[in-house]
Amino acid sequence: MNFFETPPCYNEADSYVYAAIKPVLRTESVNLDASLHRVLAEDITALKSIPPFSRALKDGYAVKAKNTAGIFSDNPKIFEIIDYLYAGGVSKKYVSENECVSITTGAKIPDGADAVVEIEKTGIENGRLCIYESIGYGVNIESEGQEIKKGKILLKHGTLLNPSRIGLLASQGISNVKVFEKPKVAIISNGEELNGIDDILKDGQIYDINSYTVASIIEENGCLPLKFGIVGDNSSQIRYVIEEALKVSDFVFISGGSSKGDKDFLTEILQKLGRIPSFKIKQSNGKSGIFVLSEGKPILGTPGFPSSCLINAYVLLVPALRKMTQIPCIYNMNFTAKLSENIDVSSNVTGRFLPVKIEGDRAFPLASDNKGLVNIAKADGYVILDDGTATIVEGAAVYVNLF
Structure with a gap:
């Protein structure tokens, strides 16, 4: 396996990960009551004219x-x-x-x-x-059929079902629809310091935060999270759990073990599992992520620090999830706002990821001296800062991605 000599920045990594992802094409039939935010796997033909009479x-x-x-x-x-x-x-x-x-x-x-x-x-x-x-x-x-005539295409293959479209299906007496299956995403938390939230913490331990934040993001983006629990710093155990996860999932997300360290085995393990050139992703504070494909299935490893993991999930995982589910990119929640103050890109503690609060048409950066999850939880969205830009001035237009 060949890693890039110069690790890509977020903007590049996003493109690399997205390009490697393939849509999940398995289908299933679901009841109309359970079809919200699912993607149609077939054209729906009008069984009746709308309206059915004048x-x-x-x-x-x-x-x-x-x-x-x-x-x-x-x-x-x-x-x-x-x-x-x-x-x-x-x-x-x-x-x-x-x-x-x-x-x-x-x-x-x-x-x-x-x-x-x-x-x-x-x-x-x-x-x-x-x-x-x-x-x-x-x-x-x-008039009868003024909106649509019987036999015409009502909704096309690939349409995301929202409340109005579900209502349209109900108007035809359709109770079940063929949709694409929800992709299955395995979540593995790596680290001896981790403990379950229902367990008593020992000295030096923290709760496994990442599996909950990442599972929520996975569900929010139309996929099914599969939690594989906490794995300690044992290379054979880590590899075994990854291999088991690959058997039942379409994507494996691992938090912890992607940075350099005596017990960070993830890079070595994934180099053995991966079958095509992949890469490590540079971030701030010496942290890095890693991405490989193993027999066509993507594996994304991120730092275990909760805010770093969350940043990677939003920047790299979310676009991948949406491609797997075939949710059209038009449904990404983003817009342009004006920055409320000057930002020194090189000193931003969360690297190229800038959490912001939104008030009207202005984006207010949150405290630059706080890199933790609490600060990100206060934000309405984030801005990805350009690697080639040293400073962004007050009033500049920035592209805000909403959480």
Whole structure:
């Protein structure tokens, strides 16, 4: 395996990781109730026209439009009310000359009628309707199939299902849909200092934070997290757990063991597992990440320090997850804001990752002397700083990625 002589920066690493990822093409059928944020694996054809019948867009009276010709306020016309129709009902009456049917919004237009006079433009005299304005053909009526005709493509393969699209499927009486399976992402936490959050901490130990933050990110981006627990600093044990994870997952994420140190075995292990050139990722404070492909499956190793792990997850893992799930990039939450103060890129303690708070159209960097998770948890999003830029001045436009 060949590592890059000069480790890539985040901007480059993001591209390398993304290019190595392949979409997960396995499919499954799910109930419509469980389809939110899933990606369609087939075209959906309209089983019914929308709307399924011509219907009233306003409360009023269904008439023949030609019978209202010449009507105006000083020359009203009397119509016989032959039926009363509400949404969900059907009139058996045929609307003939100088007749009308009282109708509510959403009700099916009765036979013979081709327009709906709004109730505000009418009055009742001796039990009969008095119309004060003429009306054109088709006014206040939504025609059958006006939105989509039966047999036409309703939603295309690759569409991300959101609430409005789920509603559209429900309008067709579709209860199950074929979608792409959620990619499975294994999470391994490496380090003798780690303990489960339900266990009692010994002196020198910390809780396993990373498996929870990373699992949340994985779920948030349409994948299924598989926790493989905490693995101590034993090279044979680490390799065994990685190999087991590769058997059941599409992607393996490892926190801890990617930096240089006597007990950091991860680089050596992944060099043996990887089958094509991969790379280490340079970060601040001497920390580094590592990425390899093992028999086509990606493995991303990150530093165990919680904020470093979280940064890697957002910058490198999230784009990979979205490519695996086939979630269109349009759904990434980002926008341009104005920086609230000057930033010395070289002295930023979180490297090229700048956490920010958003107020209006301005991005406020959080305390530059705090590299911990608490500071990042206060942020609304982050900015990836350019390696080639020494300083970003107040008021400069920056690209903010929202958490």
